Amino acid sequence: MDTKTLCLGALALQEASGYEIKKLFESTYAHFQGVGFGSIYPALAQLSEQGYVRFRVEPQARRPSKKVFSITDAGLAHFKTILSTATPAEHFRSDFLFLLIYAHLLSTQELERILDRQTEALEAEIAHLLEQRDDPRLTVGMRFTLDYGITAKQARADFIRSHRDALLAHHAKEPTCE
Amino acid sequence: MDTKTLCLGALALQEASGYEIKKLFESTYAHFQGVGFGSIYPALAQLSEQGYVRFRVEPQARRPSKKVFSITDAGLAHFKTILSTATPAEHFRSDFLFLLIYAHLLSTQELERILDRQTEALEAEIAHLLEQRDDPRLTVGMRFTLDYGITAKQARADFIRSHRDALLAHHAKEPTCE
């Protein structure tokens, strides 16, 4: 999904400023989508030109004033067509797996560190998702995405843990080609 | 990982042409890395300039001749430093999960189709990985990456299947905002 669609989606839930949209992508959407300010602001400007969103400038006490965007009827209609015609793809990129293919080029210590770091990283991500799960404002769909993420990450963490020792033992036996 | 490193990795396993490297990325590496010709050929040219790979032109009967690349000592050393210093990250992007957040904007039929398509897609990917698993030439590391992928995808497919009916029932009850 491109940034414009992502922003449209955020505004379909509630009106928000660019800054607030970014925060949404850092919390609820963080584990399956990501965008930076450098994409959000231009996207919002374009959506505004196209008439899919409108905005009002809201001054704030002891804060810089913000541009609060909200979706228009045309924007919502457009968003729905995107949803209906989209082919929902999933992409997974892993440098961790790439490294493991070349385990024989690493020392046993390095391999052990990589394995343990990855498990820790996954557990940390799971903990983060678990925290969000308690929020009573979550919709059914949001809770589904969180649980989907938790399940997938847990499966991977468990897999590494259950293969760790065998992998390490096998690696120690083989002559490391360094 | 950038394309250059990926190519270096492919050549660390065996010598190959650009075309053959592409095939490797379409089979063994497909589920966690991906590259196209448009990246591979320029990457190989750069690696050659840097002295990390060398190549010979191999003419073939009733086939266009190919450039067979192989890694140099400098290339292998460089590859090892990359492996040792790399922070192995994993990235997951899902348009499927994005769609699910907006399930209330879809009809029950559309939701059902999305859910079932995703399950089928995952099962197909699992079947593909399972096929590769039989190859006796696989290294321990490669088998690990395949099993990691299978486990993760299976967990997701199972999750969708076990939540499908509840999600659909809940959706049918709610007034669809279309």
Next chain:
DNA sequence: GCTTGCATGTAACCGGTTACATGATTGT
């Protein structure tokens, strides 16, 4: 005094994807 948070934006850069160009052979 320094960092963090709130708040918006631009510009350069980088890298990957897509399309195009070429060309022989094999299978439908």
Next chain:
DNA sequence: ACAATCATGTAACCGGTTACATGCAAGC
């Protein structure tokens, strides 16, 4: 005839990341 496989490459394009620019307020 037409599509697919083998085989290499270039060029345009597109979009996201990073860095930069600005500025105030609150907390450490």
